[in-house]
Amino acid sequence: MSDQRQGGPPGPGDGEAAAFSVIGKRNRKVDGRRKVTGQTLFTDDLQPARLLHGKILRSPHAHARIRSIDTTRASALAGVHAVITGRDLPVAYGIIPWTRDEYPLAIDKVLYVGDGVAAVAADDERIAEAALELIEVDYQVLPAVLTVEEALAHPETQVNTFAGKGNVSKQVRLTFGDVEGGLAGAEVLVEDTWFHAGSTHAAIEPHCAMGDLGADGILTVHSSTQVPHYLHRELSRVLELPVDRIRVIQPAVGGGFGGKSEPFDLEFAVAKLSCLTGRPVKILYTREEVFTAHRGRHPMLMTYRVGADRDGRLTAVQARIQIDGGAHSSFGLVTTYYSGQLLGAPYRLPAYEFDSTRVFTNKPSCGPKRGHGSVQPRFAFECALDMLAERVDLDPIELRRRNVLGPDTRTINEFRITSNGFLECLAGVERASGWKEKFRRLPFGRGVGVAGSTYISGTNYPIYPNEMPQSAVQLKVDRSGRVTVFAGVSDIGQGCDSVLAYIVAEELGVALDSIRVVTADTDLTPVDLGAYSSRITFMAGNAAIAACAGVKRQIQEALAERWGVPPGQVRLADGCATAPGVPSHSLPIAEAFQAAEARSGTLGGVGSYNTPKDVHGSYRGGTIGASPAYSFSAHIAEVEVDGETGQVRVRKIWVAHDCGRALNPMLVEGQMEGSAAMGFGEALLEEQAYDERGLHRGPSLLDYPLATTLDTPELESIIVESHDREGPYGAKEAGEGPLHPSIPAIANAIHDAVGVRLTRLPFRPPAVLAALQARYAAGLAWKGHRG
Amino acid sequence: MKERLRFVVNGDPVEVAVEPATTLLECLRQDLHLTGSKQGCDKGDCGACTVLLDGRAVLACLVLARAVDGRQVTTVEGLASAGRLHPLQDAFDSQGAAQCGFCTPGMLMSAFALLEENAQPTLEEVRQALAGNLCRCTGYTKILDAVVTAAGVIQASRPAPPGRSGT
Numbered sequence: 001m002s003d004q005r006q007g008g009p010p011g012p013g014d015g016e017a018a019a020f021s022v023i024g025k026r027n028r029k030v031d032g033r034r035k036v037t038g039q040t041l042f043t044d045d046l047q048p049a050r051l052l053h054g055k056i057l058r059s060p061h062a063h064a065r066i067r068s069i070d071t072t073r074a075s076a077l078a079g080v081h082a083v084i085t086g087r088d089l090p091v092a093y094g095i096i097p098w099t100r101d102e103y104p105l106a107i108d109k110v111l112y113v114g115d116g117v118a119a120v121a122a123d124d125e126r127i128a129e130a131a132l133e134l135i136e137v138d139y140q141v142l143p144a145v146l147t148v149e150e151a152l153a154h155p156e157t158q159v160n161t162f163a164g165k166g167n168v169s170k171q172v173r174l175t176f177g178d179v180e181g182g183l184a185g186a187e188v189l190v191e192d193t194w195f196h197a198g199s200t201h202a203a204i205e206p207h208c209a210m211g212d213l214g215a216d217g218i219l220t221v222h223s224s225t226q227v228p229h230y231l232h233r234e235l236s237r238v239l240e241l242p243v244d245r246i247r248v249i250q251p252a253v254g255g256g257f258g259g260k261s262e263p264f265d266l267e268f269a270v271a272k273l274s275c276l277t278g279r280p281v282k283i284l285y286t287r288e289e290v291f292t293a294h295r296g297r298h299p300m301l302m303t304y305r306v307g308a309d310r311d312g313r314l315t316a317v318q319a320r321i322q323i324d325g326g327a328h329s330s331f332g333l334v335t336t337y338y339s340g341q342l343l344g345a346p347y348r349l350p351a352y353e354f355d356s357t358r359v360f361t362n363k364p365s366c367g368p369k370r371g372h373g374s375v376q377p378r379f380a381f382e383c384a385l386d387m388l389a390e391r392v393d394l395d396p397i398e399l400r401r402r403n404v405l406g407p408d409t410r411t412i413n414e415f416r417i418t419s420n421g422f423l424e425c426l427a428g429v430e431r432a433s434g435w436k437e438k439f440r441r442l443p444f445g446r447g448v449g450v451a452g453s454t455y456i457s458g459t460n461y462p463i464y465p466n467e468m469p470q471s472a473v474q475l476k477v478d479r480s481g482r483v484t485v486f487a488g489v490s491d492i493g494q495g496c497d498s499v500l501a502y503i504v505a506e507e508l509g510v511a512l513d514s515i516r517v518v519t520a521d522t523d524l525t526p527v528d529l530g531a532y533s534s535r536i537t538f539m540a541g542n543a544a545i546a547a548c549a550g551v552k553r554q555i556q557e558a559l560a561e562r563w564g565v566p567p568g569q570v571r572l573a574d575g576c577a578t579a580p581g582v583p584s585h586s587l588p589i590a591e592a593f594q595a596a597e598a599r600s601g602t603l604g605g606v607g608s609y610n611t612p613k614d615v616h617g618s619y620r621g622g623t624i625g626a627s628p629a630y631s632f633s634a635h636i637a638e639v640e641v642d643g644e645t646g647q648v649r650v651r652k653i654w655v656a657h658d659c660g661r662a663l664n665p666m667l668v669e670g671q672m673e674g675s676a677a678m679g680f681g682e683a684l685l686e687e688q689a690y691d692e693r694g695l696h697r698g699p700s701l702l703d704y705p706l707a708t709t710l711d712t713p714e715l716e717s718i719i720v721e722s723h724d725r726e727g728p729y730g731a732k733e734a735g736e737g738p739l740h741p742s743i744p745a746i747a748n749a750i751h752d753a754v755g756v757r758l759t760r761l762p763f764r765p766p767a768v769l770a771a772l773q774a775r776y777a778a779g780l781a782w783k784g785h786r787g
Numbered sequence: 788m789k790e791r792l793r794f795v796v797n798g799d800p801v802e803v804a805v806e807p808a809t810t811l812l813e814c815l816r817q818d819l820h821l822t823g824s825k826q827g828c829d830k831g832d833c834g835a836c837t838v839l840l841d842g843r844a845v846l847a848c849l850v851l852a853r854a855v856d857g858r859q860v861t862t863v864e865g866l867a868s869a870g871r872l873h874p875l876q877d878a879f880d881s882q883g884a885a886q887c888g889f890c891t892p893g894m895l896m897s898a899f900a901l902l903e904e905n906a907q908p909t910l911e912e913v914r915q916a917l918a919g920n921l922c923r924c925t926g927y928t929k930i931l932d933a934v935v936t937a938a939g940v941i942q943a944s945r946p947a948p949p950g951r952s953g954t
Contacts, residue, residue: 028880035888036876038823038863042889045822204827204835204923205889254825254889255923287828493887493924666883670925674886677926701832701921709914709927 021573022506023729026666029498030517031252031491040252043208043224044284051210052081054273054283055128056265057118057135058292059110062144062362062694063159066109066117066137073134074120079127082276083135085118089272091238092162095230095262097464099169099329101162102365104238104268109142111159111327112363113694114292116265121273121281144362146694148301148324151359159327159360169325169358170336172621176412177351182316186307190387193303194380195760196743198324199686200296201369202706205254206287211270212280219275220247223267226256226490227530228520230463234263239271250520256492257678258368261532262330264293291699295367296688298335298358299324300376306384312392312399316351317343319377323358323366330367332358334624338373341625343381344411345454346422346632347403352412362694368532370678371455371739379761382451382744386751395439396450396748397430400634407722414617418629419732421658421722422452425634428656428718433636439752445641449748452634453740456627457660457724457733458535460611469608471539472526473500473547477603481575481590483508484516488528489540491519494735495667496536500544502663503728507548508555509572509589526606534733537663538628539609541728546607551596554603558596559587612726629724629732632658635676635741637713639749646769648684650713650746657717660724660732669717671734676715679742681707687762792856796821797865805852812836812847815862823863823892827921834920837893838862844900846919863892866899874940875899878933886924894920898934907938 034040071083086107094100105116118135122128145151145159145167155166163169183189209223219241225231228248236243253260266283273281285293301322307315321339325332340354369375389396405411407420429450430436438448462470476484485504491497501515518524528540555577556567563570565579577592579585587595597603616626634656640649655676662668685705689697698704723730743761751757756771789804796819803818812829815821815838827833829848836847839861866873872880875898885891894917901908901916908916913934914927922930 026883029883029885031888032880032885033872035885035891036863036872036879036895037867038821038892040888041822042825044826045816047817047820047822202923203887203889204833204921205825205887206827253887254827255887257923284826287830287832493889495886666929670883670886670929673926673928674924675926678923680926700830701828702830706921706923708919708921709917709931712927715926715928 020506022502022512023663025664027502027512027664029495030501030512030515031497042205042254043210043222043251046210046222046251048212048280050279052121052123052277052279052281053125053128054119054121054270054281055125055132056116056269056283057132059106059113059115059117061110061139061141062113062146063142064110064139065142066106067140068138069118070136071118074131077127077131077134079123080120080131081279082121082273083118083131084269084272084276089238089268091240093234093238093263094329095331095463096329096333099333101160102328104265114364119269119273121277144694146361146363146690146692148322148359148361151361159362163360167360169329169332169360171357172336172340173355174340174413174619174621175353179316179318179351179353182351183305183307183318186315187310188308188388188391190306190384190391191304192384192387192759193301194383196297196300196376196379197687197689197761198297198299198366199369199682200291200294200688200704201257201259202701202704203255203257203259206285206290207260207264207266207293208282208284209267209270210280210282211274213274213278218245218247219271220249221267221271222249222251224253224260225250226253226260226492227262227532228490228522229488229527229529231263231267232522235267235271238268247523250490253490253492256531257370258372258532259295261368261530262295287701288699291696291704292364294326294364294688295330297369297375298366300339302377302380304380304384306388308388308392310392312388312394312402314347314349314403317349319354321354321356321377323356325358325360326363326365327360328365330365331372335368335373337621337624339377341413342374342454342456343377344413344415345405345417345630346420346452347400348405349412363690370675371736372533374455375740375743378453378740379743379747382741383747383757386449386748387757397426397435400426400452414622415626416615418726419660419722419724420632421720422632422634424720425632425656425658426452428720429634429636429654432716432718433638433654435636438638445643445753446639447749447752448636448638449745449752450634450636451741451744451748453737454630454632455733455737455740456533456625457538457629457631457727458611458627459533460613460616460626460628461623462529469610470535471528471543472606472608473540473543474526475504475547475551475605477551477593477605479590479594479597481510481588481593482514482516483510484518485544486518486525487540488525489519489536490531492531494531494671496540498667499537499663500540503541503544504548507545507552509574509576511575534736537731538727538733541731542609543607545728546609547605549607551603551605554600555592555596558599559592562595629660629727631732631734631737633737633741635745637745637749639746639753641750641753641768643754643772646765646772648750648763648768650680650684652714652716653680653742653745654716654718655738656720657734657738658720658722659734660727661721661730662719663729663731665719668719668734672717672738673715675736675739676742677707677712679739680713680746682761683743683746684763685711790853792853794855794857795859797861807853809852810848811850811852811855814852815847821862821864825889825892827889834897835890835893837896837920839896839900842903844897863895866895874937875934878937878940882929882933882936884925884929884933890920890922894922894930902938902941906942910935
C-alpha cells in the first residue's frame with residue numbers, strides 16, 4: 001500500500017469537528033520513560049568491544065599555509081592505531097551541492113583557529129591526546145581577515161579558495177514593487193542600522209560520532225547528527241564508497257538547534273580511522289571544539305529604510321545587509337536569501353528590496369541556528385516598526401494590525417500564505433499581558449514591548465534537486481495489535497518520534513503504548529531529509545497519515561464484511577474497532593488486525609509527502625523561502641532596567657504562536673518556551689566573539705553565558721490554532737518561529753522602560769548604561785509618555 | 788599505576804581499578820557502564836553529570852574517582868526502584884520536562900538532593916537549587932513545574948504525622 005500526500009484537498013484526519021482520541025492531548029512522549037531513567041542511549045553512550053578513541057589536532061592560527069605535517073612520532077606511540085591528515089580525505093564536501101568548499105581536515109591551509117589538520121585513533125582518549133602533541137605541523141602564518149570590512153578591503157587575502165575570487169561568499173539583491181517611489185512618497189521614514197553579533201547553539205550534548213567498518217564491508221556511522229540522510233550522501237562522496245555500503249544511525253541527540261545539521265570533521269575522521277584499523281572508533285568533541293565547530297547565527301549588520309503614511313501603513317521597505325560568514329559556505333547561500341526572503345509576512349509590504357552580501361572571514365563558519373537567517377532581520381525590522389509607531393503616535397500593536405497580510409494570499413515576494421493566525425497571536429499577548437494598562441504607563445525603569453514574526457514549515461525544495469518525496473513513513477502492522485513505525489526523521493528533543501506515534505495511534509485506533517517508533521537509521525527507515533527548517537511535523541506527519549490510509553481501509557473492509565455495515569462506519573479508536581449502534585460490533589484492535597490480515601494478507605503501509613512545487617515566484621531565488629505553510633508568532637516582553645547599572649531584567653515574556661493545530665499542546669508549549677528562552681539569551685547574554693588573533697573569547701559554558709534557572713524570565717505560552725488545510729490535522733511548525741519576536745520585543749520594552757533604542761546585540765549592562773548616559777548627556781531626560 | 792577502589796553505587800558494592808586522574812564521571816560511564824550521567828562540558832559548567840555523593844549533589848566530572856573510595860554514590864539509574872519511577876521522574880515525564888533529555892539526569896539528581904533537604908520548596912528555592920544545571924531546550928518552565936509537582940506528590944504520599952486525627 002502506498003499513498004502520497006501533497007498540497008491539495010483535505011485528507012483523513014482533517015475533519016474540523018473530528019473528535020480525536022490522541023491528537024490534541026497532553027500525552028507523554030514515547031521516549032520519556034527512558035529519558036528520565038538514564039536509559040536513553042546517546043552516541044557517546046555506545047561502548048562496543050574493541051572501541052578506539054579518536055582526537056583531532058586543530059590549528060592555533062587563524063590563517064596559515066601548511067608546509068608539511070610529520071606524523072611519524074605520533075604513529076610510533078604505544079597505543080596509537082592510526083593517524084590521518086587532510087591528504088587521506090582529499091574530496092571537498094559541503095551541505096549545499098553548489099558550494100562544496102571544505103575538506104574534512106585541512107590540506108593546504110587552515111582557515112580559522114580550530115580548523116582540523118590531523119586525527120588519531122588510540123586505545124583511550126589520553127593516549128590520543130598525547131599523540132596529537134607528537135604531530136609536527138610546519139605552518140607559514142598568513143595574514144588573516146577577521147571582520148567583514150577587512151575581508152572586503154583585502155580580496156587578495158582570500159579566505160576560502162573555492163570562492164571565485166576575493167571574499168564574497170554570496171550576494172543577493174531582489175526588488176519587488178516600486179521601492180524608490182514608495183520611499184519617496186512616504187510621509188514618515190524610519191532609517192537605522194542594527195547589529196546582531198552572532199550566537200551559537202550550545203546544545204548540552206557535544207557532537208559525537210562513531211565509525212565501525214564491519215567484516216561484511218559495511219561501514220556504520222553513528223552520529224549525533226540532525227541530518228542523517230545528508231550525512232549519508234556526503235560520507236559516500238568523501239570516502240568514495242557506494243552509498244549502499246554505508247549505514248548511518250542517529251541515536252538520541254542531546255539538542256541540535258541547527259548546530260548538527262551538516263557533516264562535521266569528526267564523522268569523516270571516525271569513518272576513515274575505522275576503515276584503516278578495522279575497529280570501531282569514536283570521537284567526542286570537547287566543549288571547546290563544539291564552540292569552534294559552530295555553524296551558529298551569523299553576525300549581521302542591517303540597515304533598514306521603512307516608509308509609511310501618516311496612518312502608519314507601510315509604503316516601502318529597503319534593507320541592506322552584511323553577513324559575516326566565517327570560513328566556509330555552510331548553508332550560507334540559503335542564509336543570504338533568507339535574510340531577505342522571510343520578511344514578506346506577517347505584514348503587507350507594498351514594495352520591498354533587500355541587498356544582502358555574505359562574506360568569508362578567518363573564523364569558525366556560521367550556519368543555521370534556530371530561525372535560520374531571519375532572526376537577525378526580524379530583530380531590526382520589528383524595532384523599526386516600533387520607531388514608526390512612535391513617530392505616527394500609534395500603539396505599536398495597532399500599527400501592526402493596520403499592516404497585516406491576512407490568510408490565503410501572497411506576499412510581495414510571491415510566497416503563498418495559507419492559514420494565518422497572526423491577528424489572534426497579537427490579541428492573545430495583548431490581553432494576557434495587560435498591555436493596555438502597561439504600555440507607556442509603567443514607572444520609569446519598567447516597560448513592555450511587542451514584536452511579531454513568521455516562519456516556514458519546511459521548504460518546498462530539498463537541498464539537492466530531486467523529485468522524490470521529502471518524507472516517508474512505513475508501517476509494520478502486527479497481528480499482536482502492535483504497530484511499528486519506520487521513519488527517517490531525526491528526533492533531537494523536539495519530539496517528532498512521539499508525534500508520529502500520536503498520529504498512527506489516532507489513525508489506527510491503537511493505544512500509544514502499542515506503538516514502536518524506529519527512526520533515523522538509513523538501513524531500516526525510509527528517507528526523510530532531517531530536522532531542519534521546521535519541516536518534520538508537517539511533512540512526516542502527512543506521510544504518516546498517508547501510510548495509515550491503506551491499512552485502515554483494509555481493516556474497515558474486513559470488519560464491514562463481517563458486520564454487514566458500510567466500511568466507513570467501522571471506527572478504529574481507543575484500542576477497539578466498533579460500528580455505531582450495535583454493541584456486539586466491537587473488537588479489540590488486535591482482533592481487528594487479525595481479521596484484516598486473514599482477508600488481505602500481511603498488513604503494512606507506506607506513505608510519503610512531497611511539497612507543492614508551484615507556489616513561489618518565478619524569479620531567480622523565488623523558490624528559497626517557499627514553504628507549504630507559514631507559522632506566526634507575537635511576543636510581549638516586560639522588562640525592568642536599572643538606570644544606575646544598566647542591568648536589564650526580563651520579568652516575563654508572553655508568547656503567542658499559531659502552530660495550525662497543537663498535536664500535543666505540551667510539546668508545542670515546550671517549543672515555544674524553549675524558543676523564547678533562547679531568544680532571551682541572545683538579547684541579553686550571548687555573543688560568539690573572537691579576539692584580534694581569531695581566538696574564541698570564551699569557549700566554555702561559563703564564559704559563553706547560557707541562561708540559568710535564575711536568569712530565564714517567566715514564560716507564558718498562548719497557542720493559536722488556525723487549522724492549516726494542508727498540515728496534518730491542520731498543524732504547522734512550532735520549533736523555530738516562536739524565537740523570532742523575543743529579541744525585538746525585549747528591545748522595544750527597554751525603550752518603553754527608559755527611552756533608549758538599543759541597536760547592537762547583546763544588550764549587556766555596559767552597552768545599556770552607555771546608551772542611557774548618552775541620553776542623559778544630550779539632556780534628554782526620559783519623561784516618556786507619563787507626563 | 789591503577790588504584791583499586793571500593794564504593795557503593797545505587798546500593799550495589801563495586802570494586803574498580805582506576806588511574807589516579809580518572810574522574811568519577813569517567814569511572815561511572817566507562818568502567819561501570821552507568822552512562823546515565825552525562826558529559827556536557829567536562830569542567831563543571833553544565834551540571835549534566837550531577838550525582839549524589841553521600842547524599843549531596845556533586846559534579847562527577849570534578850570529583851576524582853579515588854575520592855569516593857568507601858562512600859555512597861547515587862546516579863540517575865538509582866532513582867527508580869523496582870521498576871517504579873520516582874515521583875520526580877514521573878513528573879518530568881508527564882509534564883514534558885525532558886525534551887532532548889541530555890540534561891535530565893543531572894537535573895533529576897539536583898532536584899532529588901533538594902527534596903531530600905527541603906520537602907516543600909518554594910519555586911524560588913527550586914530555581915536556586917537547579918541554577919547549576921543548564922538546559923538548552925526547555926526554558927526551564929516545565930522543569931520547575933515538574934519539581935514542584937513532584938514535591939506535592941511526595942508530600943501527599945507520606946503518612947499523616949502522628950497525633951493528628953480527622954474532624
